[in-house]
Amino acid sequence: xxxxxxxYPVVFETxxxxxxxxxxxxxxxxxxxxxxxxxxxxxxxxxDFWTYMAETGVGPxxxxxxxxxxxxxxxxxxxxxxxxxxxxxxxxxxxxxIVVSHRHAKIAAEGEGVIxxxxxxxxxxxxxxxxxxxxxxxxxxxxxx
Amino acid sequence: xxxxxxxYPVVFETxxxxxxxxxxxxxxxxxxxxxxxxxxxxxxxxxDFWTYMAETGVGPxxxxxxxxxxxxxxxxxxxxxxxxxxxxxxxxxxxxxIVVSHRHAKIAAEGEGVIxxxxxxxxxxxxxxxxxxxxxxxxxxxxxx
Amino acid sequence: xxxxxxxYPVVFETxxxxxxxxxxxxxxxxxxxxxxxxxxxxxxxxxDFWTYMAETGVGPxxxxxxxxxxxxxxxxxxxxxxxxxxxxxxxxxxxxxIVVSHRHAKIAAEGEGVIxxxxxxxxxxxxxxxxxxxxxxxxxxxxxx
Amino acid sequence: xxxxxxxYPVVFETxxxxxxxxxxxxxxxxxxxxxxxxxxxxxxxxxDFWTYMAETGVGPxxxxxxxxxxxxxxxxxxxxxxxxxxxxxxxxxxxxxIVVSHRHAKIAAEGEGVIxxxxxxxxxxxxxxxxxxxxxxxxxxxxxx
Numbered sequence: 405x406x407x408x409x410x411x412y413p414v415v416f417e418t419x420x421x422x423x424x425x426x427x428x429x430x431x432x433x434x435x436x437x438x439x440x441x442x443x444x445x446x447x448x449x450x451x452d453f454w455t456y457m458a459e460t461g462v463g464p465x466x467x468x469x470x471x472x473x474x475x476x477x478x479x480x481x482x483x484x485x486x487x488x489x490x491x492x493x494x495x496x497x498x499x500x501x502i503v504v505s506h507r508h509a510k511i512a513a514e515g516e517g518v519i520x521x522x523x524x525x526x527x528x529x530x531x532x533x534x535x536x537x538x539x540x541x542x543x544x545x546x547x548x549x
Numbered sequence: 550x551x552x553x554x555x556x557y558p559v560v561f562e563t564x565x566x567x568x569x570x571x572x573x574x575x576x577x578x579x580x581x582x583x584x585x586x587x588x589x590x591x592x593x594x595x596x597d598f599w600t601y602m603a604e605t606g607v608g609p610x611x612x613x614x615x616x617x618x619x620x621x622x623x624x625x626x627x628x629x630x631x632x633x634x635x636x637x638x639x640x641x642x643x644x645x646x647i648v649v650s651h652r653h654a655k656i657a658a659e660g661e662g663v664i665x666x667x668x669x670x671x672x673x674x675x676x677x678x679x680x681x682x683x684x685x686x687x688x689x690x691x692x693x694x
Numbered sequence: 695x696x697x698x699x700x701x702y703p704v705v706f707e708t709x710x711x712x713x714x715x716x717x718x719x720x721x722x723x724x725x726x727x728x729x730x731x732x733x734x735x736x737x738x739x740x741x742d743f744w745t746y747m748a749e750t751g752v753g754p755x756x757x758x759x760x761x762x763x764x765x766x767x768x769x770x771x772x773x774x775x776x777x778x779x780x781x782x783x784x785x786x787x788x789x790x791x792i793v794v795s796h797r798h799a800k801i802a803a804e805g806e807g808v809i810x811x812x813x814x815x816x817x818x819x820x821x822x823x824x825x826x827x828x829x830x831x832x833x834x835x836x837x838x839x
Numbered sequence: 840x841x842x843x844x845x846x847y848p849v850v851f852e853t854x855x856x857x858x859x860x861x862x863x864x865x866x867x868x869x870x871x872x873x874x875x876x877x878x879x880x881x882x883x884x885x886x887d888f889w890t891y892m893a894e895t896g897v898g899p900x901x902x903x904x905x906x907x908x909x910x911x912x913x914x915x916x917x918x919x920x921x922x923x924x925x926x927x928x929x930x931x932x933x934x935x936x937i938v939v940s941h942r943h944a945k946i947a948a949e950g951e952g953v954i955x956x957x958x959x960x961x962x963x964x965x966x967x968x969x970x971x972x973x974x975x976x977x978x979x980x981x982x983x984x
Contacts, residue, residue, distance in 0.1 A: 421876070427572065427624075441723065578876065587712060616905070618903065
C-alpha cells in the first residue's frame with residue numbers, strides 16, 4: 405500500500421462511511437469525487453494556495469475531472485487518497501488521484517482533474533503564478549526520492 | 550395529498566434521487582434533513598430574509614432540528630415538503646416540516662427546526678426583527694383560510 | 695434550451711438545492727455526478743434495464759465517468775440533465791450527459807460515462823444483450839427526428 | 840476532550856471534508872446526521888447486530904433523530920463522535936450522540952436517536968431481543984468505570 409502511494413506527495417485518509425454506500429451496496433460513485441476533492445484540498449493546503457488567493461485574488465478552479473472505478477468499496481474500510489501534479493501548463497495543471505482500499509490493499513479508483521488558475525477579482529482565467537509553480541516543483545520533487 | 554399539505558404556506562417539490570438510497574434500499578435518513586432545508590430556504594425566500602440580512606446583518610441560524618420517520622421512501626418517487634412556522638418567540642421561531650410521498654400519497658416524515666435570529670455582524674443572538682415577524686404573520690395567515 | 699436538449703432522448707429535471715452549494719457559493723463539483731446518475735437511472739428506466747437484470751442477472755455497471763464544468767450553478771435554479779447513448783460496443787456503451795441551467799438557459803456542464811455490461815451472478819463482464827442493444831436503438835432513433 | 844467523551848463506549852473519528860461546508864462556510868447541518876449515523880454503525884458493529892440480523896431477521900431501524908448545534912464546524916478539523924445508549928425499552932432504545940471538534944476541544948453538537956427493533960422478515964416492530972439487551976449492558980457497563 406505504501407508502494408502504491410509512494411509517488412504521491414499528499415495522501416488523505418478517511419474512513420468509508422456506511423451511509424455513503426448506495427442501494428447496490430457499494431460506495432456510490434459520486435463519493436469518489438469527494439475523496440478526490442479532499443485530497444486536492446490537502447494538496448492546496450500544502451501549497452498554501454488559499455493564503456495566496458486571499459492576498460492576490462488568484463486561486464484554483466476545477467475545470468474538469470474524471471474517475472476510473474477499479475474495485476467496489478464497501479463499509480467498513482479506510483481509504484488512502486493520493487494526489488500529485490503530473491503536468492504544469494501556463495494557466496493550468498493536471499492533478500492525478502489514486503484511491504487505495506486499506507482492507508483490500510488495492511487500488512479502488514484512479515482519476516484526474518484539470519485545475520485552472522483563476523483571477524477571482526477579474527473573473528477570468530489567468531497565468532499560473534510563478535510562485536505557485538515553484539511551490540509545486542518543491543512538493544513534487546521532495547517525494548519518493 | 551393536497552389535504553395533507555393544506556396548512557403549509559410553502560411547499561417544495563423534488564424527485565427522489567436513486568443515489569440517495571442507502572444499502573438498506575431506502576432513502577438515507579440524512580436526506581430528509583436536506584428536504585427540510587430546501588423547504589426552509591424556500592420559506593426564507595418568501596420572507597425575503599436574505600435581502601433583509603444583506604441590509605441589516607440580521608439573519609436566521611438553525612439551532613436544532615429533528616425528524617420522525619413514518620414511511621421509507623424509495624426511488625422512483627417525488628416528494629412534497631411542506632414548511633410552516635408554528636411558534637414565534639422573541640429571538641426565535643419554530644418551523645414544522647412534513648414530507649409527503651407522491652407515490653404513496655402518505656406522510657413519509659415529519660420534523661421541526663428551531664431557527665434563531667442572529668446578528669452576523671456582532672456574532673450573537675438578537676431579537677427577531679418586527680418586520681420579519683410581520684412577514685411571517687402575513688404568510689401564515691394567507692394559508693388555508 | 696429545448697434546442698440544447700433536442701438530441702437527448704431522456705431529460706431529467708431537478709431543482710438546485712441550496713445545501714448543495716459549497717463554501718465557494720457554487721454547486722459543489724460532486725453534485726454534477728449525482729445529476730448524471732439521476733439522468734442515467736431515468737435512461738435505464740426507459741430501457742427497463744432493471745427488470746431485465748432481475749430476470750437474467752445481467753445489468754449495467756459504471757466503469758468510468760467524467761465532467762467538464764462550463765458555468766457555475768447557484769441556488770435558486772432548476773437544471774435539466776440530458777442523457778443519450780453515443781456509442782454501443784460489444785460489452786459496453788458510452789453515455790453522454792449535458793446539464794442545462796434554466797436560469798441562464800445555458801450549458802452548465804457536459805460529461806460522459808462508460809457503462810459496462812455485467813453479469814451480477816457470475817461477477818464478471820459479459821456481452822451487452824442484443825435485446826438491450828435493440829431497446830437503445832429504438833430510444834435513440836425516436837429522438838429529434 | 841477525553842473527558843467530554845469519557846462516558847461514550849463508542850467513539851468514531853473522521854476528518855471534516857472541505858466539500859461538506861455549505862455557502863455559509865460552515866459544515867452543513869445534514870452532515871451532523873451522517874456523523875451520528877457513522878457512530879451508530881460503529882456501535883452496531885460492537886453489538887454484532889448485523890450478524891444477529893442476518894441470522895434472525897431482527898435488526899435495528901431508526902425511528903426518529905434530533906440534533907442541537909452548539910458550535911459551527913469548519914475545515915480543517917477532525918471530529919470525534921461519541922455514541923452511548925441511555926435507555927433501553929421493550930422494543931426500542933435511545934442512543935445519545937456528541938460531536939467534539941478537535942480544533943476547538945469543544946462540543947460542536949449533541950443529538951439522539953430512537954432505534955426500534957424491527958423484524959425485517961415479518962415487516963413489523965418486535966421485542967428487542969434479550970441477547971442484544973445483554974450486549975448493550977456489557978458495552979455500557981464497561982465504559983468509564
